[in-house]
Amino acid sequence: MTAAATKIRLTQFAAGGGCACKVPPGELERVLAGLTPAPSGDLLVGADNGDDAAVVRVSDGRAIVLTTDFFTPVVDDPYDWGRIAAANALSDVYAMGGEPLVAVNLLAWPRDRIPFELAAEVLRGGADVAAEAGCHLAGGHSIDDPEPKYGLAVTGTADPGRLLRNDAGVAGVPLTLTKPLGLGVLNNRHKATGEVFPDAVATMTTLNRDASRAALAAGAVCATDVTGFGLLGHLYKLARASGVSAVVEAAAVPYLDAARASYADGFVPGGSRRNLDWVRPHVSSSVSDDELMLLADAQTSGGLLVAGEVPGHPVIGHLVPRGDATLVVR
Template identity: 45%
Template sequence: MESNEQVKLTSYSTKGGCGCKIGPADLQQVIRNLPPSEPNPNLLVGLDTSDDAGVYRLSDELALVQTVDFFTPIVDDPYDFGQIAAANAISDIYAMGGKPLTVLNIVAFPISTLDKQVLTDILRGAGDKVREAGATLVGGHSIDDKEPKFGLAVTGLVDPKRVRTNAGAKAGDKLILTKPIGVGILTTSIKKDQLSKEEIKRMTQVMATLNKRAAEIMEPYPVNACTDVTGFGLIGHALEMAKGSGNGLVIRNDDVRKLPRIRELAENGFVPGGTKNNFNHVKDDVDFPEEMDQIDRWILCDAVTSGGLLISVEAEASERLLAELVEAGVEASLIGEITSDHPGRITVE
């Protein structure tokens, strides 16, 4: 049995698979073969618009927001992994305009081969992040498995009239992204010992940061749509917004913040399979500049864990919202806009 100091947690995520999300193309094939759900007037957001969470109306003033997410370790420190997994799952609630209320832990763990303290530390990290979010842990479920997996099922509350969905983006809106991208390439690089301790700390800080402050700041602004950038990458989630709203998106590559050394590491081969799958899924719906090489295209499609919010806000309020986010320490940038041109497509500049 390995001690907490000796364990290299990320090595366990390769034993049964990569721990990545099922790719968008494969997921679409699975879902479209399912029988349609019975119509329910209280189901405000379901599967139709590829949104981050489901929304179910309880009354004219109150609705539930529900989501679930879990994955294999992407960092070696168990406490950090717990924090990242919790921040990632809770983010879906913020993206829908809600506030997290309760969480359930989802645990798979090789209890006979990994030190139990590792699991304790994962749960401790998640618990601290849940408390930071103002939510309450109410239980969970665990199984003995060959590789560790961890995540949360989260329930939140939202005013039905203030739900932010992919479908709400309007032509003329500006797009704000609240975190840098590139953590998929960095987490792949960890497994090959390519990152310094400082780089791992920086990457971990980005993923473990809740989107709570960004969500609180955007609350009073005229935000028409919002999503969080996770496994399908910036372009993948932006494309869901384009298709859901029936509008086009313009994304300016130079304005998208990226973590240090991303291009160097990608050039050296540390591009995760999920990132390449994302690109293959979106490439027919995205107009990239001819001079943009494959590396930069992959980076914009990088499979993210616990990424930032992609906010579609009315143009006249965008600079004020951006300034307030930056002043609060959010790593936000204005990266593009919504257009009535090329509906359902993205143009990268």
């Protein structure tokens, strides 16, 4: 890369950042109301419960898992952004209990504002993560756009009898979280100050492959990944779809180093605030609003939230019969 290219901060070209720039969940649901018919026949998972990917049965022992995910720069380093975006897109397949098979790139680039050689670094990062996942990466689509965006459209495979769905939770099972929280506030701080948080980058570029396989091996049938709607938002969707309530033990939830300090310093993404506004009417809480905000923090390439125990990962709560509140935080 040229010296000028290495000085460019990609996050300064984006209004939002990572999964925090998702359309607010309540607004999205209002727009989609009545437009998403329930799955039927071989369409095993559609859009009715807001699950992580679509699943179509193609034979008795095989289903196709299809998803796409892309977003604006969440870090300044183009290679790391590519890795993060690819890991995040692949996560939707793992969250369904599948294995990614093939993906294509989705790239939007402001050619007159950012050297195209940086786009090559983004694509290289995506290719390296796809290779780590054993997923073919074959071409894609690019457009000239005022704001940079990158991600993947991914096709995977799964056993239709061993899916991880967000509507399969039952009362009495524990809730396991496979990555720490705090990515939203740390990415927000990085965008504002340029400070780099290696543990956050390592977390976002870690595939959810091993966690997904471990969840299936432990007999889990219900899971989702924790991304732009935060832990509380994704847990609310899971509990609502499953017809249960969920109890979260706030003290058991792990956080990345510097996450709490960054929150205290005011680095809170707008997406996190919208997440909490959306779930608050469905929450009964005995913790502070600051704690709730951290639990609603908009994650990028976060971990899996599994209804069941996953060895090596913390249990942060459990599912209970449906009560007055869908989420109980204590």
